[in-house]
Amino acid sequence: MSDNRGHGSGVRTALVIGGGVAGPVSALALHxxxxxxxxxxxxxxxxxxxxxxxxxxxxxxxxxxxxxADAAVTALGQPVPGMVMADGLxxxxxxxxxxxxxxxTLTLPRDRLYRALxxxxxxxxxxxxxxxxLVAAEETPGGVTAHFADGTSATADILIGADGIRSxxxxxxxxxxxxxxxxxxxxxxxYATVGSEAGAAxxxxxxxxxxxxxxxxxxPDGRMIWFAGLPTDTPPSPADLARVPGxxxxxxxxxxxxxxxxxxxxxxxTAPDDLMVVGRMERMPSVPHWYRGRMVLVGDSAHAxxxxxxxxxxxxIESAVELARCLRDLPSPGEAFAAYEALRxxxxxxxxxxxxxxxxxxxxxxxxxxxAFPSLEETLRPLHFHRIEWEAKVTGTVSAPD
Numbered sequence: 022m023s024d025n026r027g028h029g030s031g032v033r034t035a036l037v038i039g040g041g042v043a044g045p046v047s048a049l050a051l052h053x054x055x056x057x058x059x060x061x062x063x064x065x066x067x068x069x070x071x072x073x074x075x076x077x078x079x080x081x082x083x084x085x086x087x088x089x090a091d092a093a094v095t096a097l098g099q100p101v102p103g104m105v106m107a108d109g110l111x112x113x114x115x116x117x118x119x120x121x122x123x124x125x126t127l128t129l130p131r132d133r134l135y136r137a138l139x140x141x142x143x144x145x146x147x148x149x150x151x152x153x154x155l156v157a158a159e160e161t162p163g164g165v166t167a168h169f170a171d172g173t174s175a176t177a178d179i180l181i182g183a184d185g186i187r188s189x190x191x192x193x194x195x196x197x198x199x200x201x202x203x204x205x206x207x208x209x210x211x212y213a214t215v216g217s218e219a220g221a222a223x224x225x226x227x228x229x230x231x232x233x234x235x236x237x238x239x240x241p242d243g244r245m246i247w248f249a250g251l252p253t254d255t256p257p258s259p260a261d262l263a264r265v266p267g268x269x270x271x272x273x274x275x276x277x278x279x280x281x282x283x284x285x286x287x288x289x290x291t292a293p294d295d296l297m298v299v300g301r302m303e304r305m306p307s308v309p310h311w312y313r314g315r316m317v318l319v320g321d322s323a324h325a326x327x328x329x330x331x332x333x334x335x336x337x338i339e340s341a342v343e344l345a346r347c348l349r350d351l352p353s354p355g356e357a358f359a360a361y362e363a364l365r366x367x368x369x370x371x372x373x374x375x376x377x378x379x380x381x382x383x384x385x386x387x388x389x390x391x392x393a394f395p396s397l398e399e400t401l402r403p404l405h406f407h408r409i410e411w412e413a414k415v416t417g418t419v420s421a422p423d
Contacts, residue, residue, distance in 0.1 A: 035181055046342065202303060214291075
């Protein structure tokens with residue numbers, strides 16, 4: 022259902038480039054604001070089998086609820102409310118059981134989240150165009166025209182770059198925009214057939230630091246789901262990464278995690294076919310220009326914080342909702358984009374900086390073997406309690422929330 026407040030910015034149509042997390046949510050939020058959007062995805066179909074597991078924090082779930090998409094996702098996720106920080110010797114350092122007044126963080130495979138958001142958007146009447154890889158975009162008297170690799174083009178009032186950490190739209194907006202920043206670690210995930218033998222309490226995610234980092238929790242089928250890092254200063258290209266057999270990566274990980282609790286056991290009980298080679302751990306440094314003219318960035322294209330934040334998907338969803346609110350309420354695309362950036366930049370960059378500090382620990386580049394977590398409750402509160410008030414009107418003078 023549309024918001025029916027009119028079109029404050031004069032925007033009635035939008036091209037959304039990218040069909041991952043931010044793309045479908047942007048289209049849903051725009052639809053609610055009375056703006057028709059078409060999602061253009063480079064791949065020939067909705068993503069299946071893409072990526073490993075991710076967490077959707079309470080703030081991300083609340084942002085989904087603002088556009089009516091929360092139920093489509095919560096039905097698929099595994100609630101994991103608890104968190105424990107430990108060292109590689111098995112000593113627990115600190116823990117937190119979650120905020121009782123909030124829903125638990127959900128874990129689910131990335132492609133399952135993509136599919137749920139896409140299906141929900143399609144059911145809402147949003148059109149998806151596949152096989153549309155953006156190669157160029159230009160402003161026209163009537164708005165913005167996107168040109169795709171298949172020779173086709175499309176025009177709308179605005180263009181939204183939801184095309185991820187290697188965004189083409191970002192380079193169209195600013196040819197000098199920074200590239201993703203490598204965090205010094207290759208990321209892997211997998212399934213271990215050890216169940217409760219690993220000593221993991223159900224509903225709790227464990228993060229173990231020290232000579233090497235590993236996170237793990239017990240999945241819905243009883244197996245342990247884990248994610249781990251392999252520090253290296255010379256990461257292979259994606260093509261070279263794919264050429265290395267899973268058994269070889271698993272052997273290298275087992276060597277690195279010898280003596281690690283419980284990493285050694287988890288890796289010993291992981292088969293090569295159950296290994297997920299995720300790739301380089303990366304984040305976006307500060308992106309100077311989030312918009313230009315009638316083009317704007319949302320999600321990872323503007324502020325990918327790396328998986329160490331636990332907030333990548335949630336922040337992308339928040340930004341998609343905030344952008345739609347600004348376009349709904351402000352008198353021009355430029356004013357809407359400026360207000361959107363003012364609402365988002367401080368929050369997302371602070372989270373990104375904190376994740377970069379954790380990445381240094383994971384890669385062995387920090388003097389501290391374990392990140393400083395004075396209080397998990399204190400650390401998580403401003404993340405998990407953040408809320409977007411959809412009904413509140415965005416004004417031209419916007420102060421970023423604390």
